[in-house]
Amino acid sequence: MKPDINILVVDDSRTQQHNIVALCQDNGVGQYCTISHIEVAENGVIALEKLRATHFHLVFVDLEMPVMDGIELVRVIAKDKLADAIIILSGKDPSLIVSIGTMAESDGLTVVGTFQKPLSADNLISSLKRLASNANKENGKEQQKVYNRLSADHILEGINKQQITLYYQPKLTCQGLLLKGVEALARWPHPKFGDISPFEFITAAEEFGVISTLTHYLFDIALKQKQQWQQQEINFHLAFNLSPLSLADEGLVDKIANQVENYALQPKDIILEITENAISGEVSKAIATLAKLRLKGFNLAIDDYGTGFANAQQLSRVPATELKLDRVLVNNVTTNPQQRAILKSTVILAKELGLKTVAEGIEHLEDFKYIHQIDVDLLQGFYFAKPMAAHKIKHWLQKELPLIRKELKLTCN
Ligand code: C2E
Ligand code: MG
Ligand code: MG
Numbered sequence: 001m002k003p004d005i006n007i008l009v010v011d012d013s014r015t016q017q018h019n020i021v022a023l024c025q026d027n028g029v030g031q032y033c034t035i036s037h038i039e040v041a042e043n044g045v046i047a048l049e050k051l052r053a054t055h056f057h058l059v060f061v062d063l064e065m066p067v068m069d070g071i072e073l074v075r076v077i078a079k080d081k082l083a084d085a086i087i088i089l090s091g092k093d094p095s096l097i098v099s100i101g102t103m104a105e106s107d108g109l110t111v112v113g114t115f116q117k118p119l120s121a122d123n124l125i126s127s128l129k130r131l132a133s134n135a136n137k138e139n140g141k142e143q144q145k146v147y148n149r150l151s152a153d154h155i156l157e158g159i160n161k162q163q164i165t166l167y168y169q170p171k172l173t174c175q176g177l178l179l180k181g182v183e184a185l186a187r188w189p190h191p192k193f194g195d196i197s198p199f200e201f202i203t204a205a206e207e208f209g210v211i212s213t214l215t216h217y218l219f220d221i222a223l224k225q226k227q228q229w230q231q232q233e234i235n236f237h238l239a240f241n242l243s244p245l246s247l248a249d250e251g252l253v254d255k256i257a258n259q260v261e262n263y264a265l266q267p268k269d270i271i272l273e274i275t276e277n278a279i280s281g282e283v284s285k286a287i288a289t290l291a292k293l294r295l296k297g298f299n300l301a302i303d304d305y306g307t308g309f310a311n312a313q314q315l316s317r318v319p320a321t322e323l324k325l326d327r328v329l330v331n332n333v334t335t336n337p338q339q340r341a342i343l344k345s346t347v348i349l350a351k352e353l354g355l356k357t358v359a360e361g362i363e364h365l366e367d368f369k370y371i372h373q374i375d376v377d378l379l380q381g382f383y384f385a386k387p388m389a390a391h392k393i394k395h396w397l398q399k400e401l402p403l404i405r406k407e408l409k410l411t412c413n
Helices: 014-024 027-031 044-053 070-079 094-106 121-149 152-160 198-207 211-231 244-248 252-262 284-295 312-317 337-352 365-373 390-412
Strands: 004-010 034-041 056-062 083-090 110-116 165-173 179-190 194-196 237-241 270-275 299-305 322-325 356-359
Touching: 004 014, 004 044, 014 034, 014 121, 027 121, 034 044, 044 056, 044 070, 056 070, 070 083, 070 094, 083 094, 083 121, 094 110, 094 337, 110 121, 152 198, 152 211, 165 211, 165 390, 179 198, 179 211, 179 390, 194 198, 198 211, 211 237, 211 244, 211 252, 211 390, 237 299, 244 270, 244 284, 252 284, 270 284, 284 299, 312 337, 322 337, 337 356
Parallel strands: 004 034, 004 056, 056 083, 083 110, 179 237, 237 270, 270 299, 299 322, 322 356
Antiparallel strands: 165 179, 179 194
């Protein structure tokens, strides 16, 4: 859904004000949002008066202004929650602009862009895309509140009636774009509530103490599917998400190993994913479970790396085989020099630790090109394929993947 937005442009230069307003009124912008109202202010004091009188969704803030500078203005906007999102602009060097962006985010503001002046149409569009996707996420959160009604019985019913199922998202080699594996992702098209996000029902299952039942039910579906693919001689690994809570379950390792044996599959073809936050904090129990899984021959991935606070030392203590770089590090990496530095050095660190790297959430060609340059091992993202029902994988592999390969060769050479 396209958001309807009010914009305030704060800049002491008339030329810059006109440039931004003209770009906002350009046709391209209409794809992502509808601008109901746009105003300008030449300094922070006037801006604050306007912000207190009208609700602005997006504010462009120039850093150097007389009377009240942009840094001060950003702090007040954050403290008094005067806008939904900001874009920071300055003629100064990019690292300064980015660090003001980091300051604003840590004060709780959504920063959808940090750019050197003058603002370009491309930068404006990428910021508006981000703003629209944030607005949709906020709507999603509102909708998700409906599901606070979920109970253990709902989840058990979803399992018993086989409403909860799995989709699969391809994982490709960065070099050559070969299908190397699929990640199984839980889906619940609920007859009354509509689609419930996995985040929502998995969190609920964890809270209500039914996560173990849900995990083994889903793992069984995934293994059955893997066996069918194998029988059709489609061979690739299967990645499956484990809840961090499962790692405290004494019986997990044997149960999982038995399930794999029942389908005559090999643990080496299975990658169990656990999130980064499962390995920070008190982790000796988690490490013991993970080590046992490794001893049984399973591969292990650290998921969502970049969203939490695991440090390099914690990373080195986990017997993992793969590091999944979260989309917060990957998405729009080319537009943010600091993000680029973090991503690149994480890939180097992972290689030094003997971990395969997977870039998650690749949505844009530009992201792919950069990821390709820094020698990430595997790719996963909507740019290549969204998660899909099991029966669609074969068609995607035979018909769509060759087209993607062809197109990328044309664009990248
Ligand atoms: P995850 O394991 O990190 O899975 C990747 C998520 O990123 C998936 O969301 C996938 O649809 C999404 N994704 C992949 N490529 C892109 C992209 O290019 N752009 C964007 N915007 N998103 C992309 P999904 O399916 O909604 O799953 C969310 C999370 O829920 C998963 O994150 C995982 O932590 C959890 N989850 C899903 N299925 C299971 C499950 O069976 N068991 C457990 N314990 N957790 C699960
Ligand atoms: Mg995962
Ligand atoms: Mg992830």
